[in-house]
Amino acid sequence: MMKQIIHHFNNSKNILLAAHVDPDGDSVGSLTALGLSLESLGKKITLYSESAIPAVYRFLPASDRIVRTINGLNGCDVAVILDCSNIDRVGKAASTIKQIPEIINIDHHTTNTNFGTIQLIDTWACATAEIVYRIIKNIGVRITKAIATSIYTGILTDTGSFRFSNTNESAFAICKEMVEYGVDPSYVAEHVYGPFSLGRLKLLNRALDSLEISATGKLSIMTLTRDVFEKTNTHPEDTDGFLNYARNIKDIKVAALIQHQLNGNRTEEPVSENCYHVSLRSDGTVDVAAIASAFGGGGHRNAAGFSTELTISEIKSKLLKLAETI
Ligand SMILES: [Mn+2]
Incomplete structure (x- = not known):
């Protein structure tokens, strides 16, 4: 080759x-x-x-x-x-x-x-x-x-x-x-890893505030909607690294971040109104690429993602169901 x-x-x-x-x-x-x-x-x-x-x-x-x-x-x-x-x-x-x-x-x-x-x-x-x-x-x-x-x-x-x-x-x-x-x-x-903008810190604050943990204690989910990006004047790229906080919580095996798909930082051409991007991180014991594939996405064993037109509550309930098996 x-x-x-x-x-x-x-x-x-x-x-x-x-x-x-x-x-x-x-x-x-x-x-x-x-x-x-x-x-x-x-x-x-x-x-x-x-x-x-x-x-x-x-x-x-x-x-x-x-x-x-x-x-x-x-x-x-x-x-x-x-x-x-x-x-x-x-x-x-x-x-x-x-x-x-x-x-x-x-x-x-x-x-x-x-x-x-x-x-x-x-x-x-x-x-x-x-x-x-x-x-x-x-x-x-x-x-x-x-x-x-x-x-x-x-x-x-x-x-x-x-x-x-x-x-x-x-x-x-x-x-x-x-x-x-x-x-x-x-x-x-x-x-x-340079200094955060104030907007990015506020976005992190909102992301942490949205944290939910599954009943099993093994899955964490953060959610960021379009209006939060608008209010904090930030872009999807500003969420880089946020999942590390959610994954580092004791006993968490998989961390998910659900965010409105804003087509990267090209907010000038939004994708479909209700398309979400879900990023997944694993602690190494769960293959999140397999989870992402089940939703039509892909990635690595420890870091994967997918885009979907499911609603936030549909995404959450599917992920929570999966959490019962990990
Ligand atoms: Mn790479």
Whole structure:
């Protein structure tokens, strides 16, 4: 697979790289790291993310070059889809991207559907950025500080700062190497975990206030509706990390956050009025990817999610029913 991918990169002229909607640090970091690497080989690159890049990741080099729309194929001969369990995760452009002759699927989700013409899926990788790192090493690109910062950020954020169960030896080894290439860990942390806005603190307050615990004591549910985002002048990206509080409660095995789907931070184009996004986190003993799959979503064993048009009370009663079995 690695050989085939490098062969395709070497023989291509014009490469489209795409992240998933509502991108996280791994998705954005993988996008900019691989994009800058391919550009250094003389390739024309297009970096694509349907959603705006969350403010905390806008410090990443080349993040300002990520486009939110593509007009046709523009001569792209290869597409690279990063950190997406299925191709529709790239959003509306999926149907256009599907027409690109070579589609390379690079991911670490256990729920990956094996889409594309070439797959490089490693569910043991701590982050897609780990797989991107291996590709970059294999192509022989010189790792600049910009590329290193992108890889470091992908691994740092996807491992929850080396706390989650996907934190492996490579996470430390690669990040150590990235620091040798000039990454400044405190600079990255300042941006990624930087000071909260007042609105975000108020949103956290509302989220904690909404906490409900199942009768079994094993499931916690937080709920945030559209009006709360409006009142606190915040966006869905501001809920990043909230689930850690709900999951860290004693005896809790699964934490859920139900929020109005506001189409990422693109509040200008809301999705259907009553669509909710549910994020799930596990303490490691429950496979939340399986729960999310039952609702048509996906993810990892310990972090997954799904979108649904069920009402809040329907979602809660389904989740509470599930809680009786965990
Ligand atoms: Mn990831």
